Amino acid sequence: xxxxxxxxxxxxxxxxxxxxxxxxxxxxxxxxxxxxxxxxxxxxxxxxxxxxxxxxxxxxxxxxxxxxxxxxxxxxxxxxxxxxxxxxxxxxxxxxxxxxxxxxxxxxxxxxxxxxxxxxxxxxxxxxxxxxxxxxxxxxxxxxxxxxxxxxxxxxxxxxxxxxxxxxxxxxxxxxxxxxxxxxxxxxxxxxxxxxxxxxxxxxxxxxxxxxxxxxxxxxxxxxxxxxxxxxxxxxxxxxxxxxxxxxxxxx
Numbered sequence: 001x002x003x004x005x006x007x008x009x010x011x012x013x014x015x016x017x018x019x020x021x022x023x024x025x026x027x028x029x030x031x032x033x034x035x036x037x038x039x040x041x042x043x044x045x046x047x048x049x050x051x052x053x054x055x056x057x058x059x060x061x062x063x064x065x066x067x068x069x070x071x072x073x074x075x076x077x078x079x080x081x082x083x084x085x086x087x088x089x090x091x092x093x094x095x096x097x098x099x100x101x102x103x104x105x106x107x108x109x110x111x112x113x114x115x116x117x118x119x120x121x122x123x124x125x126x127x128x129x130x131x132x133x134x135x136x137x138x139x140x141x142x143x144x145x146x147x148x149x150x151x152x153x154x155x156x157x158x159x160x161x162x163x164x165x166x167x168x169x170x171x172x173x174x175x176x177x178x179x180x181x182x183x184x185x186x187x188x189x190x191x192x193x194x195x196x197x198x199x200x201x202x203x204x205x206x207x208x209x210x211x212x213x214x215x216x217x218x219x220x221x222x223x224x225x226x227x228x229x230x231x232x233x234x235x236x237x238x239x240x241x242x243x244x245x246x247x248x249x250x251x252x
């Protein structure tokens with residue numbers, strides 16, 4: 001046992017989770033990392049492992065388990081800012097999924113307070129991204145666009161590829177509602193190329209191409225994910241969105 005090994009196992013588990021057929025190994029590595037981190041009793045390591053273990057529970061069919069794991073993480077990481085913020089971010093997403101607006105507002109308010117105190121670039125971006133997502137959910141399009149751009153600016157200080165991909169996702173949704181999808185075709189194509197291991201981006205491409213009347217390309221992207229009865233599409237945080245996008249493609 002060591003903190004380095006626990007963190008490495010968690011990283012490896014998270015790194016292989018999108019590989020078709022790796023589900024059992026993903027779970028085994030995550031469980032081993034979590035058990036080791038608990039034995040070690042090092043809070044930063046436990047928080048590091050827990051947030052990555054939660055990736056196992058991000059599908060729509062495991063929401064109650066996810067809430068329980070979030071509560072466990074909040075208890076384990078009490079007083080450790082990074083762990084608390086990661087758990088709160090997951091709580092915000094989970095509350096949004098089940099339509100718990102009161103819980104979402106409370107979690108987001110707490111997140112904002114703790115993020116301001118931590119002054120960490122990643123969490124400053126993540127808070128802005130949550131606010132942009134909320135504006136999108138409520139259809140406040142002009143405000144949402146301002147918040148999406150603001151989040152991207154903050155994300156440029158986070159030294160991560162994730163803010164750029166979140167920007168593309170949110171602009172894809174916004175421009176779709178505004179009937180301006182053609183404006184973001186290069187952005188979506190570039191993001192799909194950068195995150196080619198994530199099947200959900202193929203769903204977005206299929207939706208984009210069908211919307212633009214590029215049916216042959218839409219069919220190509222659809223077929224690349226539909227093979228083996230969609231077995232390559234993981235039951236994670238992207239599953240519901242992917243099914244919605246593909247449903248729209250099939251309907252058109």
